[in-house]
Amino acid sequence: MVRINCRIIPEPQEGTRPIYKNNERKIEPFIVGEGDLDYICGKCDNVIAQSVSRSQIASDAVFQCPNCQSFNEVE
Numbered sequence: 001m002v003r004i005n006c007r008i009i010p011e012p013q014e015g016t017r018p019i020y021k022n023n024e025r026k027i028e029p030f031i032v033g034e035g036d037l038d039y040i041c042g043k044c045d046n047v048i049a050q051s052v053s054r055s056q057i058a059s060d061a062v063f064q065c066p067n068c069q070s071f072n073e074v075e
């Protein structure tokens, strides 16, 4: 498994990019797949996406970490 740190970005302007949020504030990955990459919050090391392949994540997707509320993008 390869762990990849996401990049922390400012909150995107509403409607400009797809933003994944966990409204229930559950600390769990947004995506669980069968690839060999783990994407990790760039601030707190929480797992954003687990066992995924790169093509599973849209390049403009933004994930708000349910643990620290930071906005993450994949590189």
Ligand SMILES: [Zn+2]
Pocket: 041, 042, 043, 044, 045, 046, 065, 066, 067, 068, 069, 070
């Ligand atoms: Zn975090």
